[in-house]
Amino acid sequence: MTFTFINRLGNWNPQLLREFRGRLKPRSIAATIVLSFVGQTLLGLVFSQQDYKPVVERWAGLAEAMIWILPYALFTAGSYYLVSDLNQEEKRGTLNFIRLSPRPSREILLGKMLGVPILPYIAIGLAIPLHIVAGLNSGMPLFFLMSYYLMLAVGCFALFSLAILYGLLSSSRTLAVGQQSVVAVAFAGLTLFCLSPLYFAWNLTVTWRPLGFNEWSAQWDSYRYEVEDQRSAIQWFGQAINQSAWLSHGFTLIVLIIATALIWLMLVRLFRNPNTTVMSKWQSYAIVAFLEALVMGFFVVTSDQVNFAESTAEAGTWLLYAFNFGLTIVIMLALCPQRASLLDWLRFQKHPQGILRDLVWADKSPAIVAIAINLCIIHALYVPWLLLVGIGKETPTIAAIIVLSLTGVLMIYTAVVQQIFALKIRNPYTWTMGGLGIWMLVPPIMLAILRILPDEMPASMMIWTFLGYPFSDFAKPMLVSSALVGLVAQLCVIVLLVWQFQNHLRNLSKAQAQPVVTG
Amino acid sequence: MPNPPVIATQQLTKQFGDSIAVSQVDLQVQQGEIYGLIGPNGAGKTTLIRMLATAEEPTLGNIAIGGYTLIQNQPNPDIKRRIGFLPDDFPLYDDLLVWDYLDYFARLYYLREPELSQRLNEVLALVDLESKRYSPISTLSRGMKQRLSLARTIIHKPTLLLLDEPVSGLDPVARVQFRQTLKTLQQQGLTIFISSHILSDLEDFCTSIGIMQLGQLVESSELRALYNREQTQQLIISTMGDLVPVKAFLQDHAFVHECKVLPDKHQIAVTFTGTDDDIVALLRSLISHNFPIIDFHRTQESLEDIFIKMGYRQTS
Numbered sequence: 001m002t003f004t005f006i007n008r009l010g011n012w013n014p015q016l017l018r019e020f021r022g023r024l025k026p027r028s029i030a031a032t033i034v035l036s037f038v039g040q041t042l043l044g045l046v047f048s049q050q051d052y053k054p055v056v057e058r059w060a061g062l063a064e065a066m067i068w069i070l071p072y073a074l075f076t077a078g079s080y081y082l083v084s085d086l087n088q089e090e091k092r093g094t095l096n097f098i099r100l101s102p103r104p105s106r107e108i109l110l111g112k113m114l115g116v117p118i119l120p121y122i123a124i125g126l127a128i129p130l131h132i133v134a135g136l137n138s139g140m141p142l143f144f145l146m147s148y149y150l151m152l153a154v155g156c157f158a159l160f161s162l163a164i165l166y167g168l169l170s171s172s173r174t175l176a177v178g179q180q181s182v183v184a185v186a187f188a189g190l191t192l193f194c195l196s197p198l199y200f201a202w203n204l205t206v207t208w209r210p211l212g213f214n215e216w217s218a219q220w221d222s223y224r225y226e227v228e229d230q231r232s233a234i235q236w237f238g239q240a241i242n243q244s245a246w247l248s249h250g251f252t253l254i255v256l257i258i259a260t261a262l263i264w265l266m267l268v269r270l271f272r273n274p275n276t277t278v279m280s281k282w283q284s285y286a287i288v289a290f291l292e293a294l295v296m297g298f299f300v301v302t303s304d305q306v307n308f309a310e311s312t313a314e315a316g317t318w319l320l321y322a323f324n325f326g327l328t329i330v331i332m333l334a335l336c337p338q339r340a341s342l343l344d345w346l347r348f349q350k351h352p353q354g355i356l357r358d359l360v361w362a363d364k365s366p367a368i369v370a371i372a373i374n375l376c377i378i379h380a381l382y383v384p385w386l387l388l389v390g391i392g393k394e395t396p397t398i399a400a401i402i403v404l405s406l407t408g409v410l411m412i413y414t415a416v417v418q419q420i421f422a423l424k425i426r427n428p429y430t431w432t433m434g435g436l437g438i439w440m441l442v443p444p445i446m447l448a449i450l451r452i453l454p455d456e457m458p459a460s461m462m463i464w465t466f467l468g469y470p471f472s473d474f475a476k477p478m479l480v481s482s483a484l485v486g487l488v489a490q491l492c493v494i495v496l497l498v499w500q501f502q503n504h505l506r507n508l509s510k511a512q513a514q515p516v517v518t519g
Numbered sequence: 520m521p522n523p524p525v526i527a528t529q530q531l532t533k534q535f536g537d538s539i540a541v542s543q544v545d546l547q548v549q550q551g552e553i554y555g556l557i558g559p560n561g562a563g564k565t566t567l568i569r570m571l572a573t574a575e576e577p578t579l580g581n582i583a584i585g586g587y588t589l590i591q592n593q594p595n596p597d598i599k600r601r602i603g604f605l606p607d608d609f610p611l612y613d614d615l616l617v618w619d620y621l622d623y624f625a626r627l628y629y630l631r632e633p634e635l636s637q638r639l640n641e642v643l644a645l646v647d648l649e650s651k652r653y654s655p656i657s658t659l660s661r662g663m664k665q666r667l668s669l670a671r672t673i674i675h676k677p678t679l680l681l682l683d684e685p686v687s688g689l690d691p692v693a694r695v696q697f698r699q700t701l702k703t704l705q706q707q708g709l710t711i712f713i714s715s716h717i718l719s720d721l722e723d724f725c726t727s728i729g730i731m732q733l734g735q736l737v738e739s740s741e742l743r744a745l746y747n748r749e750q751t752q753q754l755i756i757s758t759m760g761d762l763v764p765v766k767a768f769l770q771d772h773a774f775v776h777e778c779k780v781l782p783d784k785h786q787i788a789v790t791f792t793g794t795d796d797d798i799v800a801l802l803r804s805l806i807s808h809n810f811p812i813i814d815f816h817r818t819q820e821s822l823e824d825i826f827i828k829m830g831y832r833q834t835s
Contacts, residue, residue: 007632010622010626011626018623021623022612022615023614093606093608094610096606097671098627100572100573100599100604102594102599103629105594343536343537344534347534348532348578348579
């Protein structure tokens with residue numbers, strides 16, 4: 001019976017069986033079980049000692065504490081295990097053997113995802129009965145309980161996919177300096193302090209809102225999940241998504257499924273070829289379109305009393321500006337090929353379908369055109385939004401300045417990043433991130449310290465626009481003309497940088513590769 | 520129709536940034552051959568093997584394994600099933616038992632019970648690790664780990680075995696054992712492509728030899744052809760008496776190209792250009808001239824001598 005099960009499991013996914021065999025040692029299982037039960041006992045003790053509360057309220061306290069503890073523990077421990085495991089495999093060189101096997105990459109990665117965090121799965125799994133009993137005894141809504149575990153499973157899948165992506169990236173390139181444990185702890189920290197709180201914030205305001213969880217919780221503590229005011233309604237493209245259980249679950253699940261599918265497309269590609277760019281060019285177009293539409297939707301509302309915002313026009317303009325800025329920087333770092341790939345593309349790739357087609361689609365080609373396309377995708381949504389909802393509704397000139405300044409500065413960044421990646425340096429990522437960070441932060445800070453601000457010195461608007469921060473009320477006409485000068489300067493710099501980069505590429509393609517000579 | 524070559528490459532090139540590791544290699548290896556690849560460090564041997572094993576993508580050129588062309592950026596599962604690759608560092612999983620490790624890889628290559636257990640037993644017997652089947656990998660010696668890696672490489676019955684410096688770091692006994700295993704595998708019909716620094720190892724069992732230098736395959740031929748082409752015949756003659764008259768006699772012989780006295784050993788080394796019959800005639804004439812000959816034998820130049828003579832001095 002056991003043999004048949006193991007045999008079937010191994011036939012279905014050998015990677016999963018391998019992880020079970022490596023990790024499910026009697027000592028580890030015993031330690032996990034003990035840890036889980038000790039944790040549950042301690043938690044039980046805390047609530048059982050609250051004699052001043054009725055029994056049902058003590059059950060409720062226990063159930064609610066576990067609602068928070070289970071995902072935090074599972075997400076943090078699981079992502080640590082996954083990142084650490086992938087780093088270890090890459091460092092040891094064993095991942096290469098798995099790559100050489102005829103099994104599809106997705107099967108191997110799925111085996112990793114289900115098998116590597118098996119001990120956290122067991123520890124959490126053992127705590128589920130106590131949570132369900134506590135929930136049922138305290139009258140927790142049944143649908144909430146079902147949704148809770150559904151979201152835990154789906155959220156876990158999405159987050160662990162991200163952890164594997166991070167694990168593959170951090171092991172194949174120098175993103176972070178330090179040992180594998182440091183890299184894994186960094187991601188676990190990100191999970192603990194950012195991703196898990198985000199998971200709860202989203203689910204509490206959207207997914208679980210129609211299921212009566214907040215009302216159930218308010219019974220025991222009326223201060224926390226207070227009155228149902230209108231501002232707590234969440235709209236996406238004008239449609240409330242947290243008023244009906246079908247919509248809230250449908251929306252959350254569809255978003256998570258699309259996001260996870262996009263991550264898996266990157267995963268399969270990176271697993272097969274760890275030296276390639278983080279994503280292919282067409283994947284970047286899909287990711288940008290998806291994220292832009294997703295985020296933009298929250299700034300299209302039918303009333304300014306929803307989505308926790310008083311006024312969406314101005315705040316939305318700048319929030320979306322910041323989001324677009326950040327998104328493009330990340331895509332830029334993910335898309336720019338490094339020197340070796342560029343040299344391959346320059347010297348050996350024949351371009352049967354034309355250079356332009358290569359620049360739009362091919363993996364090893366420079367990313368400048370692809371970033372321009374991504375900016376077009378962003379603007380295809382951002383510009384109409386600015387004109388219909390945002391700041392451009394009343395002042396289209398300002399909207400135009402904002403869009404052009406954003407485009408200009410990001411194109412300058414792209415040309416510089418691509419140029420740095422084409423240089424012969426050891427850690428292009430570190431240099432790029434350091435360089436970009438200094439360029440983005442130091443000039444505006446210095447200008448601010450010296451009080452060279454648009455409101456006080458209208459001529460300085462050209463510098464602010466050039467740097468990509470066209471933040472002003474544009475009350476004085478001088479500001480607009482000053483900003484226009486900044487835009488022209490941006491254009492000149494872009495032309496100069498692209499021309500210089502072209503020259504650099506031309507020189508690289510002429511130089512011949514030399515054979516390796518060792519002593 | 521003849522079988523396609525097990526390995527066929529065309530203009531195979533690999534560039535790493537500014538340096539070119541493998542340059543325009545055209546290679547053909549036929550079924551059943553043991554092909555030895557030699558060359559100094561940095562000559563591109565490992566890169567070439569890694570490209571053949573699908574572990575590295577070529578910058579340019581084509582690879583066909585068993586007649587199937589490798590398609591870039593694709594998983595190529597049918598080709599991967601035909602290949603067994605053993606790199607020089609053979610990393611292993613210390614947390615697994617020997618049996619579980621092989622079971623894992625067998626399943627990765629779609630082996631199913633009952634063939635699975637049968638095959639595991641076969642390879643464990645072949646690499647002489649039957650007694651260690653339930654031992655943790657961390658407890659094995661280096662030689663055992665190397666044999667376990669070889670077992671992992673052949674678990675799925677590949678038709679092509681790619682071995683990168685497989686004997687480096689092994690003690691002499693383990694090397695002999697390893698050579699024996701390779702011979703057994705060749706008898707089973709496998710084509711073996713092996714890179715090594717140790718020419719005496721290759722000489723023992725290779726059927727063909729390729730030499731790489733500065734990324735290029737500068738020589739690729741059957742070992743026998745290479746010997747016939749490059750080797751000169753040498754005769755070693757010892758006498759109980761004085762060497763001088765013997766030397767004088769030999770120098771007058773028509774087929775003697777060069778004659779050298781080896782005073783430490785009291786021997787004369789003769790470079791001889793004649794046939795086997797001419798050698799017999801020479802010995803007969805030495806005896807008939809009453810020279811007290813106590814040793815008369817033919818020596819063969821080693822592969823190493825040939826390569827040094829050919830000018831590939833960096834090859835050890």
